[in-house]
Amino acid sequence: AQTVTQSQPEMSVQEAETVTLSCTYDTSESDYYLFWYKQPPSRQMILVIRQEAYKQQNATENRFSVNFQKAAKSFSLKISDSQLGDAAMYFCAYRSARAGHQGGKLIFGQGTELSVKP
Amino acid sequence: ETGVTQTPRHLVMGMTNKKSLKCEQHLGHNAMYWYKQSAKKPLELMFVYNFKEQTENNSVPSRFSPECPNSSHLFLHLHTLQPEDSALYLCASSQAAVHTEAFFGQGTRLTVV
Secondary structure, rough: EEEOOOOEEEEEEEEEEEEEEOOOOOOOOOOEEEEEEOOOOOOOOOEEEEEEEEOOOOEEEEEEEEEEOOOOEEEEEEEOOOOOOOOEEEEEEEEEEEOOOHOOEEEEEEOOEEEOOO | OOOOEOOOEEEEOOOOOOEEEEEEEOOOEEEEEEEOOOOOOOOEEEEEEEEEEEEOOOOOOEEEEEEEEEEEEEEEEEEOOOHHEEEEEEEEEEEEOOOOOEEEEOEEEEEEH
């Protein structure tokens, strides 16, 4: 079975600075997807960024980028130029690339609470 | 707004009550999910529906009963719950056969008293 681990329950960053959130996972599959979701106080889970395991290039979305190390099974999220609106719970998630009914479910880590100091 | 709507947003129920949570998606997705989010714990997958058929029940107690009448609607019927069932219940949808991300509703905050 696949597992996802976020070892940092809480992180803090100064506004305009850069912060990195860690995530490791365990799987025997070779093809899969990894995601970072953001959950602000409104509780809405919002996709931040996605990485396909078959792609060597790290995904980037504006101020958000990942460091995907497939051999090490590591998937960290870097937030540059942190803004007050980035304060939220961040979840790392894994999804199998197998087609069919097993393909859709997400396996989540425990989450990292990010606070941004003005 | 992600296109997934959950009602009610908040629910307080007694242990002998029967209530239902509703989820609706307008994204044309064919897979829908129920997740439970408890404090200090990872999100737990409860049920998966693909094309209206239940394809996964993650060892959920029978006091939780899902229903998927069509690919746009998903219900979670609740009866004789326990205080430890108090949590945030999140609904999500996705395209099962296409590897896109899941879209989540805003959740129902359930308190069992």
